[in-house]
Amino acid sequence: MSDSSSYWQNIANHAKAENRPFFSLAPMEAVTNAIFRQVVARAAAPDVFFTEFTNAISVTHPKAKFTVQGRLYVAPEEAHMPVAQLWGNDPDAFVRAAADVKDRGYEAIDLNMGCPDATVIKNHGGSDLIRNFDSAAAVIAGAKTAGLPVSVKTRLGYSRLDEWRDWLTFLFKQDIPLLTIHLRTKKEMSRVPAHFELIDDIVKLRDEIAPDTLLQLNGDIENYQEGVKLAQEHPGVDGIMIGRGIFTSPFAFKKEPKEHDIKELLGLLNYQLDLYDDFERRFDTSRFPSLKRFFKIYVRNQRNAASLRNAMMEAHTTDEVRQLLAESDFTD
Numbered sequence: 001m002s003d004s005s006s007y008w009q010n011i012a013n014h015a016k017a018e019n020r021p022f023f024s025l026a027p028m029e030a031v032t033n034a035i036f037r038q039v040v041a042r043a044a045a046p047d048v049f050f051t052e053f054t055n056a057i058s059v060t061h062p063k064a065k066f067t068v069q070g071r072l073y074v075a076p077e078e079a080h081m082p083v084a085q086l087w088g089n090d091p092d093a094f095v096r097a098a099a100d101v102k103d104r105g106y107e108a109i110d111l112n113m114g115c116p117d118a119t120v121i122k123n124h125g126g127s128d129l130i131r132n133f134d135s136a137a138a139v140i141a142g143a144k145t146a147g148l149p150v151s152v153k154t155r156l157g158y159s160r161l162d163e164w165r166d167w168l169t170f171l172f173k174q175d176i177p178l179l180t181i182h183l184r185t186k187k188e189m190s191r192v193p194a195h196f197e198l199i200d201d202i203v204k205l206r207d208e209i210a211p212d213t214l215l216q217l218n219g220d221i222e223n224y225q226e227g228v229k230l231a232q233e234h235p236g237v238d239g240i241m242i243g244r245g246i247f248t249s250p251f252a253f254k255k256e257p258k259e260h261d262i263k264e265l266l267g268l269l270n271y272q273l274d275l276y277d278d279f280e281r282r283f284d285t286s287r288f289p290s291l292k293r294f295f296k297i298y299v300r301n302q303r304n305a306a307s308l309r310n311a312m313m314e315a316h317t318t319d320e321v322r323q324l325l326a327e328s329d330f331t332d
Contacts, residue, residue: 023048155181215237269298
């Protein structure tokens with residue numbers, strides 16, 4: 001078994017030994033940086049983390065490479081290297097970016113071929129590659145040159161659901177160790193239920209074309225228990241990726257669910273505030289507005305939660321948030 005295939009196979013084998021699929025936290029813009037990865041790891045860690053998605057060109061571009069340092073930063077306290085997720089359509093940029101992330105100590109690369117963002121598509125990345133098989137193949141080949149395992153995350157199609165068979169057939173033929181599929185099309189965004197009805201057909205297609213390629217599913221799976229149940233109902237599914245479910249609970253990957261009181265939740269929030277302050281000092285950059293999207297994770301479903309959360313949304317610094325928490329009913 002080559003090093004490029006053993007990375008993911010080892011993860012899958014560890015999970016199989018526990019009679020479960022492997023779990024990962026979905027790569028999300030302005031979410032899955034070193035700060036939030038550490039928060040989730042403290043709450044309940046998945047088997048695999050991914051970075052925020054990063055433009056392959058910017059990784060080594062002389063005018064942009066410093067702006068992506070935070071995206072690719074891995075804190076010394078993180079137990080394992082995350083997978084570096086890259087996007088774009090320039091194969092030469094992927095050659096350079098793959099070499100760069102390897103030098104940084106990354107052990108695996110994932111290619112974003114499913115992002116539905118209009119700006120990404122305008123720049124011929126993300127789900128635009130679903131419409132451009134040749135570009136997708138060239139990007140995969142470019143990323144492979146560093147010798148790291150190269151996986152792909154995608155959607156079922158661009159405009160139509162019936163595109164899934166041709167597109168996934170093409171991807172399964174690319175000799176990749178892992179394919180992650182968000183079970184919707186680009187056009188559907190997240191407005192319709194994930195297409196669980198296609199899972200068995202996708203597994204069959206994988207088994208026919210690339211039986212050694214691991215299959216990971218994403219979409220409408222909120223926690224560990226739902227992921228295990230889905231994999232049990234559809235033999236052949238190797239992994240489960242959770243995205244928006246983490247905003248329902250930071251404990252989404254907990255194997256044994258239990259109630260978590262407000263003090264425990266606010267403890268995680270204070271931990272995230274401390275990590276944010278360290279990140280801001282380290283990279284001399286403020287992303288405080290992006291921090292606000294996390295407040296709903298910790299302050300919800302309690303008496304007076306809405307008023308506290310609204311006040312936190314008006315804050316401008318982490319110290320202001322800490323002061324609001326100190327003055328709230330929840331810290332008595």
